[in-house]
Amino acid sequence: AQSVAQPEDQVNVAEGNPLTVKCTYSVSGNPYLFWYVQYPNRGLQFLLKYITGDNLVKGSYGFEAEFNKSQTSFHLKKPSALVSDSALYFCAVSRPGAGSYQLTFGKGTKLSVIP
Amino acid sequence: DSGVTQTPKHLITATGQRVTLRCSPRSGDLSVYWYQQSLDQGLQFLIQYYNGEERAKGNILERFSAQQFPDLHSELNLSSLELGDSALYFCASSVQVQNTEAFFGQGTRLTVV
Numbered sequence: 381a382q383s384v385a386q387p388e389d390q391v392n393v394a395e396g397n398p399l400t401v402k403c404t405y406s407v408s409g410n411p412y413l414f415w416y417v418q419y420p421n422r423g424l425q426f427l428l429k430y431i432t433g434d435n436l437v438k439g440s441y442g443f444e445a446e447f448n449k450s451q452t453s454f455h456l457k458k459p460s461a462l463v464s465d466s467a468l469y470f471c472a473v474s475r476p477g478a479g480s481y482q483l484t485f486g487k488g489t490k491l492s493v494i495p
Numbered sequence: 496d497s498g499v500t501q502t503p504k505h506l507i508t509a510t511g512q513r514v515t516l517r518c519s520p521r522s523g524d525l526s527v528y529w530y531q532q533s534l535d536q537g538l539q540f541l542i543q544y545y546n547g548e549e550r551a552k553g554n555i556l557e558r559f560s561a562q563q564f565p566d567l568h569s570e571l572n573l574s575s576l577e578l579g580d581s582a583l584y585f586c587a588s589s590v591q592v593q594n595t596e597a598f599f600g601q602g603t604r605l606t607v608v
Contacts, residue, residue: 414596482543488537
Protein backbone atom coordinates (compact mmCIF):
# COMPACT_ATOMS: atom_id res chain seq x y z
CA ALA A 381 0.00 0.00 0.00
CA GLN A 382 1.12 3.54 -0.66
CA SER A 383 0.66 6.50 1.62
CA VAL A 384 1.51 10.18 1.89
CA ALA A 385 2.02 12.26 5.00
CA GLN A 386 1.82 16.00 5.18
CA PRO A 387 2.84 16.67 8.76
CA GLU A 388 1.63 20.27 8.92
CA ASP A 389 -2.06 21.09 8.68
CA GLN A 390 -1.19 24.76 8.26
CA VAL A 391 1.85 26.78 7.29
CA ASN A 392 2.03 30.53 7.77
CA VAL A 393 4.67 32.59 6.03
CA ALA A 394 5.22 36.29 5.46
CA GLU A 395 5.00 37.63 1.95
CA GLY A 396 8.42 37.67 0.32
CA ASN A 397 9.83 34.97 2.58
CA PRO A 398 10.70 31.49 1.34
CA LEU A 399 8.12 28.80 1.91
CA THR A 400 8.32 25.06 2.40
CA VAL A 401 5.44 22.61 2.52
CA LYS A 402 6.52 19.19 3.69
CA CYS A 403 5.62 15.79 2.29
CA THR A 404 6.85 12.28 2.99
CA TYR A 405 5.70 9.17 1.23
CA SER A 406 5.68 5.42 1.50
CA VAL A 407 5.48 3.24 -1.58
CA SER A 408 7.11 0.06 -2.79
CA GLY A 409 9.42 0.64 -5.69
CA ASN A 410 10.16 3.96 -7.29
CA PRO A 411 7.43 6.52 -6.80
CA TYR A 412 5.78 9.02 -9.04
CA LEU A 413 5.26 12.15 -6.93
CA PHE A 414 3.02 15.14 -7.48
CA TRP A 415 1.98 18.43 -5.97
CA TYR A 416 -1.45 19.91 -6.57
CA VAL A 417 -2.96 23.16 -5.31
CA GLN A 418 -6.61 23.80 -4.53
CA TYR A 419 -8.04 27.29 -4.34
CA PRO A 420 -11.40 27.85 -2.63
CA ASN A 421 -14.32 26.47 -4.61
CA ARG A 422 -11.99 25.23 -7.32
CA GLY A 423 -10.67 21.91 -8.49
CA LEU A 424 -7.12 20.73 -8.01
CA GLN A 425 -4.49 22.30 -10.21
CA PHE A 426 -1.34 20.43 -11.14
CA LEU A 427 1.86 22.14 -9.98
CA LEU A 428 4.68 19.71 -10.67
CA LYS A 429 5.73 16.09 -10.77
CA TYR A 430 8.72 13.88 -10.22
CA ILE A 431 8.96 10.77 -12.34
CA THR A 432 12.68 10.24 -12.78
CA GLY A 433 15.87 12.21 -13.37
CA ASP A 434 16.95 15.39 -11.62
CA ASN A 435 15.89 15.43 -7.97
CA LEU A 436 14.98 19.13 -8.17
CA VAL A 437 11.79 19.61 -10.13
CA LYS A 438 10.52 22.99 -11.26
CA GLY A 439 6.84 23.62 -11.75
CA SER A 440 4.20 26.25 -12.24
CA TYR A 441 4.05 29.68 -10.55
CA GLY A 442 7.69 29.54 -9.40
CA PHE A 443 7.26 26.43 -7.28
CA GLU A 444 9.84 23.67 -7.09
CA ALA A 445 10.18 20.43 -5.17
CA GLU A 446 13.09 18.30 -4.15
CA PHE A 447 12.91 14.53 -4.26
CA ASN A 448 14.96 12.88 -1.53
CA LYS A 449 14.93 9.12 -1.83
CA SER A 450 16.81 8.39 1.38
CA GLN A 451 14.40 10.50 3.41
CA THR A 452 11.38 9.51 1.28
CA SER A 453 10.46 13.17 1.06
CA PHE A 454 9.20 15.50 -1.63
CA HIS A 455 8.99 18.97 -0.09
CA LEU A 456 7.46 21.84 -2.01
CA LYS A 457 9.37 25.11 -2.00
CA LYS A 458 9.21 28.63 -3.31
CA PRO A 459 11.92 31.26 -2.83
CA SER A 460 9.56 34.19 -2.31
CA ALA A 461 5.94 33.72 -1.25
CA LEU A 462 3.07 35.76 -2.66
CA VAL A 463 -0.26 36.45 -0.99
CA SER A 464 -1.87 34.80 -4.00
CA ASP A 465 -0.09 31.53 -3.09
CA SER A 466 -2.47 31.14 -0.15
CA ALA A 467 -4.33 27.90 -0.83
CA LEU A 468 -4.56 24.23 0.08
CA TYR A 469 -1.64 22.13 -1.14
CA PHE A 470 -1.76 18.40 -1.70
CA CYS A 471 1.10 15.99 -2.16
CA ALA A 472 0.28 12.77 -3.98
CA VAL A 473 2.02 9.54 -4.90
CA SER A 474 1.46 6.90 -7.53
CA ARG A 475 3.20 3.61 -7.95
CA PRO A 476 4.54 2.84 -11.39
CA GLY A 477 3.79 -0.53 -12.82
CA ALA A 478 0.62 -0.86 -10.81
CA GLY A 479 -1.48 -0.91 -13.96
CA SER A 480 -3.27 2.22 -12.88
CA TYR A 481 -2.43 5.81 -12.24
CA GLN A 482 -4.53 6.30 -9.18
CA LEU A 483 -3.17 8.93 -6.88
CA THR A 484 -2.93 8.62 -3.13
CA PHE A 485 -3.16 12.06 -1.59
CA GLY A 486 -1.96 13.50 1.66
CA LYS A 487 -4.43 15.30 3.91
CA GLY A 488 -3.39 18.66 2.57
CA THR A 489 -1.58 21.66 4.02
CA LYS A 490 -3.21 25.05 4.19
CA LEU A 491 -0.73 27.73 3.25
CA SER A 492 -1.40 31.26 4.43
CA VAL A 493 0.85 34.02 3.14
CA ILE A 494 0.63 37.07 5.34
CA PRO A 495 1.01 40.49 3.71
CA ASP B 496 -9.50 25.96 -16.87
CA SER B 497 -8.31 22.35 -16.86
CA GLY B 498 -10.51 21.28 -19.75
CA VAL B 499 -12.35 18.73 -17.60
CA THR B 500 -16.04 19.54 -17.26
CA GLN B 501 -18.23 18.30 -14.46
CA THR B 502 -21.96 18.72 -14.11
CA PRO B 503 -23.81 19.68 -12.06
CA LYS B 504 -21.69 21.96 -9.87
CA HIS B 505 -24.02 21.59 -6.93
CA LEU B 506 -26.56 18.94 -6.02
CA ILE B 507 -28.86 18.76 -3.02
CA THR B 508 -30.86 15.61 -2.52
CA ALA B 509 -32.56 13.61 0.19
CA THR B 510 -31.40 10.45 1.88
CA GLY B 511 -32.29 7.30 0.00
CA GLN B 512 -32.25 9.00 -3.37
CA ARG B 513 -30.07 8.30 -6.40
CA VAL B 514 -28.02 10.83 -8.34
CA THR B 515 -25.78 10.83 -11.39
CA LEU B 516 -22.67 12.96 -11.72
CA ARG B 517 -21.28 13.61 -15.16
CA CYS B 518 -17.75 14.21 -16.38
CA SER B 519 -16.36 15.17 -19.75
CA PRO B 520 -12.60 14.62 -19.91
CA ARG B 521 -10.10 16.80 -21.70
CA SER B 522 -10.05 16.31 -25.44
CA GLY B 523 -7.84 13.33 -26.24
CA ASP B 524 -7.69 11.96 -22.70
CA LEU B 525 -8.60 8.30 -22.49
CA SER B 526 -8.38 7.82 -18.75
CA VAL B 527 -10.97 9.10 -16.27
CA TYR B 528 -10.71 8.97 -12.50
CA TRP B 529 -13.25 9.72 -9.79
CA TYR B 530 -12.25 11.04 -6.38
CA GLN B 531 -14.26 11.93 -3.30
CA GLN B 532 -13.18 14.79 -1.05
CA SER B 533 -14.63 15.04 2.43
CA LEU B 534 -13.47 16.76 5.58
CA ASP B 535 -12.90 13.56 7.53
CA GLN B 536 -11.55 11.30 4.78
CA GLY B 537 -9.66 13.78 2.66
CA LEU B 538 -9.23 12.96 -1.03
CA GLN B 539 -10.04 9.34 -1.75
CA PHE B 540 -9.69 7.53 -5.05
CA LEU B 541 -12.90 5.84 -6.08
CA ILE B 542 -12.52 4.33 -9.53
CA GLN B 543 -10.70 4.64 -12.84
CA TYR B 544 -11.73 3.92 -16.41
CA TYR B 545 -9.48 3.74 -19.42
CA ASN B 546 -10.98 3.85 -22.89
CA GLY B 547 -14.27 2.47 -21.68
CA GLU B 548 -12.97 -0.26 -19.43
CA GLU B 549 -12.67 -0.27 -15.67
CA ARG B 550 -8.98 -0.15 -14.76
CA ALA B 551 -8.83 0.23 -11.01
CA LYS B 552 -11.09 0.40 -8.01
CA GLY B 553 -10.42 2.19 -4.79
CA ASN B 554 -12.59 2.91 -1.79
CA ILE B 555 -15.82 2.87 -3.71
CA LEU B 556 -18.96 1.74 -1.93
CA GLU B 557 -21.17 -0.93 -3.46
CA ARG B 558 -23.95 1.67 -3.64
CA PHE B 559 -21.78 3.63 -6.07
CA SER B 560 -21.06 2.70 -9.67
CA ALA B 561 -19.51 4.33 -12.68
CA GLN B 562 -19.10 3.86 -16.38
CA GLN B 563 -17.26 5.42 -19.29
CA PHE B 564 -19.11 5.74 -22.57
CA PRO B 565 -17.80 5.40 -26.14
CA ASP B 566 -17.43 9.18 -26.41
CA LEU B 567 -15.23 8.90 -23.28
CA HIS B 568 -17.45 10.88 -20.96
CA SER B 569 -18.07 9.24 -17.63
CA GLU B 570 -20.87 9.07 -15.12
CA LEU B 571 -20.74 8.29 -11.43
CA ASN B 572 -23.97 6.92 -10.02
CA LEU B 573 -24.63 7.20 -6.31
CA SER B 574 -27.65 5.39 -4.89
CA SER B 575 -29.37 4.90 -1.54
CA LEU B 576 -27.70 8.09 -0.47
CA GLU B 577 -26.77 8.65 3.15
CA LEU B 578 -25.87 11.83 5.00
CA GLY B 579 -22.25 10.69 5.04
CA ASP B 580 -22.10 10.71 1.25
CA SER B 581 -22.14 14.49 1.31
CA ALA B 582 -18.82 15.49 -0.23
CA LEU B 583 -17.10 17.08 -3.17
CA TYR B 584 -16.75 14.61 -6.04
CA PHE B 585 -13.96 15.24 -8.50
CA CYS B 586 -13.38 13.82 -11.90
CA ALA B 587 -9.89 13.85 -13.39
CA SER B 588 -8.55 12.80 -16.75
CA SER B 589 -5.19 11.96 -18.26
CA VAL B 590 -3.86 10.94 -21.62
CA GLN B 591 -2.27 7.69 -20.61
CA VAL B 592 -2.81 5.20 -17.88
CA GLN B 593 0.54 5.93 -16.32
CA ASN B 594 3.40 8.37 -16.30
CA THR B 595 1.41 11.50 -16.72
CA GLU B 596 -0.36 14.00 -14.56
CA ALA B 597 -4.10 14.04 -14.11
CA PHE B 598 -6.17 17.16 -14.69
CA PHE B 599 -9.09 17.77 -12.39
CA GLY B 600 -12.51 19.23 -12.94
CA GLN B 601 -14.01 21.75 -10.56
CA GLY B 602 -16.04 19.10 -8.82
CA THR B 603 -19.65 18.44 -7.93
CA ARG B 604 -20.65 19.35 -4.41
CA LEU B 605 -23.21 16.84 -3.21
CA THR B 606 -25.27 17.61 -0.16
CA VAL B 607 -27.52 14.88 1.21
CA VAL B 608 -30.20 16.13 3.57
